[in-house]
Amino acid sequence: MSIELTLNPEKLEVIREMDPRVQSYNIEMTELTGGTFWVPYTPEQISGEEAFPTCDKMEDMMKMLAGMQTKVPAINLYDERIRSFAKAFGPVVIRFSGSWATRTYYDFDGHTGGKAPEGFEFVLTKEQWQGALDFVKAVNGQILVSVANSFGVHEDHTGAWMPEQAELLWKYTEEQGMKIEYAEFMNEPNMLNGMCLPDGYTLDDYGRDYDLFAKWLRENHPETKLVGPCSAENERGAAAGGMAALLLGTEDIMKRCKEAPDYYSYHSYNGISERGQMFGAHFDFDAVTSEYYLGATMEDLHYNEVIRDKYAPGAEMWVTESADAACGGNTWGPTFVETIRYVDELARFNVNTRGIIFHNTLASSAYGLLDADTHMPRPQYWGALLYSRLAGTTVYDTKEEIREGAHVYAQSRKDGEKGFCYVIINNSREEETLVHVPACVQYTLSADSLRSQEIKLNGNVIASGEDGTIPELKGEEKEAGTITLAPCTVTYLVVGDER
Incomplete structure (x- = not known):
C-alpha cells in the first residue's frame, strides 16, 4: 500500500x-x-x-x-x-x-x-x-x-x-x-x-x-x-x-x-x-x-x-x-x-x-x-x-517517523532564499509514495535498475563533460498539489516560506 x-x-x-x-x-x-x-x-x-x-x-x-x-x-x-x-x-x-x-x-x-x-x-x-x-x-x-x-x-x-x-x-x-x-x-x-x-x-x-x-x-x-x-x-x-x-x-x-x-x-x-x-x-x-x-x-x-x-x-x-x-x-x-x-x-x-x-x-x-x-x-x-x-x-524536525517509503528530512535552502529543502527518500522497492506539496521545485534521482551505473534527474540521464564540466542540474517547477515518488528514488523539493 x-x-x-x-x-x-x-x-x-x-x-x-x-x-x-x-x-x-x-x-x-x-x-x-x-x-x-x-x-x-x-x-x-x-x-x-x-x-x-x-x-x-x-x-x-x-x-x-x-x-x-x-x-x-x-x-x-x-x-x-x-x-x-x-x-x-x-x-x-x-x-x-x-x-x-x-x-x-x-x-x-x-x-x-x-x-x-x-x-x-x-x-x-x-x-x-x-x-x-x-x-x-x-x-x-x-x-x-x-x-x-x-x-x-x-x-x-x-x-x-x-x-x-x-x-x-x-x-x-x-x-x-x-x-x-x-x-x-x-x-x-x-x-x-x-x-x-x-x-x-x-x-x-x-x-x-x-x-x-x-x-x-x-x-x-x-x-x-x-x-x-x-x-x-x-x-x-x-x-x-x-x-x-x-x-x-x-x-x-x-x-x-x-x-x-x-x-x-x-x-x-x-x-x-x-x-x-x-x-x-x-x-x-x-x-x-x-x-x-x-x-x-x-x-x-x-x-x-x-x-x-x-x-x-x-x-x-x-x-x-x-x-x-x-x-x-x-x-x-x-x-x-x-x-x-x-x-x-x-x-x-x-x-x-x-x-x-x-x-x-x-x-x-x-x-x-x-x-x-x-x-x-x-x-x-x-x-x-x-x-x-x-x-x-x-536542520529541521519534520515530525515524520522514518519508515519504509518515507524518509523525510528538511533543511534550509542553500540559495539563501526564505524557505526549505525537503529530502524525501522512497526506499520501498515496490510501492509509490504520494506527497501533497506546496508550490515547489522538484529534483528526483532515479535509475532504470538499482545496479545501474547511470543516474537520472527528473527522468533524464545526468552526463558530465569529459573535461570535468558539471552539467546544469535543473529542477522542475510544480504547482501545489500531489506528486508521486516512484520506488527507490531520492527527491529534493525546494519550497518557499509562506509564513
Missing part, C-alpha cells in the same frame, strides 16, 4: 545548525604514495550478473583477501577532471590517512631514494605531499592527517613515540603557506596487529603515545585541533562475530588517554563487503534498501555518543571513514542504489548530531565518489552534489 504524506512547512521546528563541511572525504595515504589497494570488481560483478566468489573456511578467506590487493599508482591530484568534480562540493575537510599512513616515512629531501628506512614500510615524497597541498588549496579544503606510529618513530624502536617525523610534515606544510588544521594520532588503534608497531605493543603503550602526541601538538602547533580516537569498533560488529569481535574496545582505548580530543572520531561502514563476508556484518544485496541497513550507521553514532559523552563531552562527532562497506565497498557500491544509502546517511546524521562524515574515498575502489581510473562521477556523487547545492545548514 502506498504511503501518503503532506508537507507542512509551517510546522517545521529547528533542530540545529549543521557543519557546512559535513560532506568531506578521504584520500588514502596509499593513493598519495602509490601502493596497494583493492582489486577492482569485474563489470559482471558490479551489475550482479556474476556472483562474487566466497569460501567456507577462515584460512581460505585470509588467502583470498591477500590475493585481492593490487598495486595502484600514485594519484594525480593535478588532473583537471578530479579537481573540477571535487571543487563542486564546496568547502570540505580532506583526510589523508588509512592504515598505510601509520607506516609511512616523510622524505622531503629525497635522501631515501624511495626506499623506506628500517621501522617504516612506505615513503611520502616532497612532490607527493606538495600535490596534496596544491589540491587542497584548489578545492577550498582543509587538512586532516594521521601520523606514523610504526617502530621507526619510537625510541630505540621499542620505547615511546618521538615527534621528529611529525614535525617534518608540519614544517614543510607551513613553509608552503598552508597549515594542518586537524590531526589524528593513529588510524584505527582497535587493530594493533600488522601495523609495523614495536614488538609487544599494548593499549597502555598506545595511551602513552597518544598523550605524547597530543601534548606535542598543543605545545608546538596549537592551531591544529586534535581528533580522536579514530576508532573502528562498534556494537554491531562485535555482535556479528568474526574479525569484528576481535577488535579492541573503543572505551578501553579512551580509558588510557588522558588528553581529550577536540573532536571525537570513529569509523562507520554499513557492513563488510563481499570480500570479507566471512568476518560477519555483511549485508546481501536484497537488504540494502531495508530499514535496518539504512539505519545501521545511526546505531554506530549512538554507540559512540555514549563514549564521547564520558571522555570528550561536548565534542563534535566526526565519522572519519564511512561508506557502504569496509574492505573496499560492495560490488554495488558504484551503482545507483548507493545513492539512496549515502543521501539518507547525510540527512539523518544532521538530524541526530553535529559533525562531519568523511566519505571513503574520493576516487579509489568501489566506494569512491569518482571512478579511480577515469575520475568520472559515480551515481552517488550526483546525489551528494545536489545535497550540497540545495540543502542549507539549518
Whole structure:
C-alpha cells in the first residue's frame, strides 16, 4: 500500500545548525604514495550478473583477501577532471590517512631514494605531499592527517613515540603557506596487529603515545585541533562475530588517554563487503534498501555518543571513514542504489548530531565518489552534489517517523532564499509514495535498475563533460498539489516560506 504524506512547512521546528563541511572525504595515504589497494570488481560483478566468489573456511578467506590487493599508482591530484568534480562540493575537510599512513616515512629531501628506512614500510615524497597541498588549496579544503606510529618513530624502536617525523610534515606544510588544521594520532588503534608497531605493543603503550602526541601538538602547533580516537569498533560488529569481535574496545582505548580530543572520531561502514563476508556484518544485496541497513550507521553514532559523552563531552562527532562497506565497498557500491544509502546517511546524521562524515574515498575502489581510473562521477556523487547545492545548514524536525517509503528530512535552502529543502527518500522497492506539496521545485534521482551505473534527474540521464564540466542540474517547477515518488528514488523539493 502506498504511503501518503503532506508537507507542512509551517510546522517545521529547528533542530540545529549543521557543519557546512559535513560532506568531506578521504584520500588514502596509499593513493598519495602509490601502493596497494583493492582489486577492482569485474563489470559482471558490479551489475550482479556474476556472483562474487566466497569460501567456507577462515584460512581460505585470509588467502583470498591477500590475493585481492593490487598495486595502484600514485594519484594525480593535478588532473583537471578530479579537481573540477571535487571543487563542486564546496568547502570540505580532506583526510589523508588509512592504515598505510601509520607506516609511512616523510622524505622531503629525497635522501631515501624511495626506499623506506628500517621501522617504516612506505615513503611520502616532497612532490607527493606538495600535490596534496596544491589540491587542497584548489578545492577550498582543509587538512586532516594521521601520523606514523610504526617502530621507526619510537625510541630505540621499542620505547615511546618521538615527534621528529611529525614535525617534518608540519614544517614543510607551513613553509608552503598552508597549515594542518586537524590531526589524528593513529588510524584505527582497535587493530594493533600488522601495523609495523614495536614488538609487544599494548593499549597502555598506545595511551602513552597518544598523550605524547597530543601534548606535542598543543605545545608546538596549537592551531591544529586534535581528533580522536579514530576508532573502528562498534556494537554491531562485535555482535556479528568474526574479525569484528576481535577488535579492541573503543572505551578501553579512551580509558588510557588522558588528553581529550577536540573532536571525537570513529569509523562507520554499513557492513563488510563481499570480500570479507566471512568476518560477519555483511549485508546481501536484497537488504540494502531495508530499514535496518539504512539505519545501521545511526546505531554506530549512538554507540559512540555514549563514549564521547564520558571522555570528550561536548565534542563534535566526526565519522572519519564511512561508506557502504569496509574492505573496499560492495560490488554495488558504484551503482545507483548507493545513492539512496549515502543521501539518507547525510540527512539523518544532521538530524541526530553535529559533525562531519568523511566519505571513503574520493576516487579509489568501489566506494569512491569518482571512478579511480577515469575520475568520472559515480551515481552517488550526483546525489551528494545536489545535497550540497540545495540543502542549507539549518536542520529541521519534520515530525515524520522514518519508515519504509518515507524518509523525510528538511533543511534550509542553500540559495539563501526564505524557505526549505525537503529530502524525501522512497526506499520501498515496490510501492509509490504520494506527497501533497506546496508550490515547489522538484529534483528526483532515479535509475532504470538499482545496479545501474547511470543516474537520472527528473527522468533524464545526468552526463558530465569529459573535461570535468558539471552539467546544469535543473529542477522542475510544480504547482501545489500531489506528486508521486516512484520506488527507490531520492527527491529534493525546494519550497518557499509562506509564513
